[in-house]
């Protein structure tokens with residue numbers, strides 16, 4: 001199969017590529033890449049991705065030999081692709097996987113729209129040309145696979161429905177949700193009006209691998225766990241709220257199964273834990289227990305977190321922000337500015353953690369049973385049996401082990417934590 005793939009320098013797509021290398025007997029790839037912000041070229045960026053993959057040396061070699069890099073610039077016509085290569089893509093591509101997006105929650109609408117909406121329009125334009133070319137030449141139909149997000153539904157006070165072919169999003173939580181919703185409306189219209197072969201995937205929150213605990217991106221719940229470990233989150237809220245987290249290896253397994261098996265060609269597949277999703281309280285309890293039992297810094301005390309009502313939590317956050325803003329104005333000290341930026345980043349995460357977000361997934365589970373070998377997401381949390389005993393059922397310990405082994409991917413420096421512990425001791 002010949003694939004055109006976007007987003008290979010991200011978190012999720014490389015894992016899908018690993019799986020396609022295992023599942024497709026004869027894969028060939030075109031990868032759409034841009035230079036990075038430091039000017040590192042596409043060849044070097046791709047080589048770093050290949051080196052990081054969980055594949056043996058022979059498979060990495062095979063992948064490099066079967067890959068052609070396509071430099072893109074989303075803001076230019078036809079993605080800025082060299083016309084000869086564009087024509088080659090139209091002639092050769094059988095399947096497109098559009099996994100690229102700007103996943104930040106704090107970007108201005110006009111900027112994030114380019115990566116999340118305009119990019120999708122231009123990918124569809126390419127798909128449309130491929131589709132017509134293949135029809136005219138009596139070749140097998142092309143398929144477009146697009147990674148959307150469950151959070152495109154925005155604010156919902158009830159369970160978020162599986163409403164394909166409809167889509168009625170609520171008010172967006174942020175510009176990411178807003179632009180992903182706009183892209184979904186655009187793509188759904190192509191299915192509904194033109195009967196195009198397009199599959200949309202709707203993962204919820206993608207977390208570390210259930211197999212290894214590893215992740216490339218330590219955001220959202222990882223940040224909250226980190227602040228808890230560092231004692232910078234004395235209060236939290238919404239202990240009963242579900243946080244629908246699915247592991248990256250399961251998401252990749254499903255998407256690569258759908259692509260490689262080549263039997264499901266139209267519709268929406270929500271990739272969610274649904275009723276099996278852990279609560280904020282589950283994640284907190286497991287984190288507190290694991291971090292206190294396995295803390296790499298001797299003598300470091302992890303304070304307990306108090307769960308408070310939402311209004312009080314938001315009030316405290318506002319007090320923090322206002323205080324630090326005022327202190328920055330008065331003193332000009334950078335540490336206050338840093339605190340304000342940190343609080344703003346957290347505020348971007350809150351809707352995903354503290355707001356009611358429950359995802360229906362029964363229709364998708366049935367489809368996954370039929371079309372993949374991996375219908376249900378592995379469970380994150382451990383559960384209580386009927387006698388109240390904790391049964392080790394989830395993979396959360398692997399996730400927590402990874403945070404301590406890597407220092408949240410290098411964000412936490414344990415020698416600094418140890419120095420802080422020593423300084424506190426000597427000042428007592």
Ligand SMILES: NC(=O)c1ccc[n+]([C@@H]2O[C@H](COP(=O)([O-])OP(=O)(O)OC[C@H]3O[C@@H](n4cnc5c(N)ncnc54)[C@H](OP(=O)(O)O)[C@@H]3O)[C@@H](O)[C@H]2O)c1
Nearest residue numbers: 007008009010011012099100101115147149203204205206
């Ligand atoms: N992570 C989650 O929890 C989650 C949950 C649900 C759905 N999703 C969806 O899953 C997909 C993959 O997410 P991810 O977590 O892997 O994201 P990620 O780690 O942030 O990677 C994003 C990828 O998109 C590329 N990209 C973004 N804007 C681009 C542009 N203007 N031009 C060219 N490339 C661009 C990035 O390239 P550069 O390296 O050049 O920036 C990178 O390869 C996205 O569609 C996202 O909406 C993610």
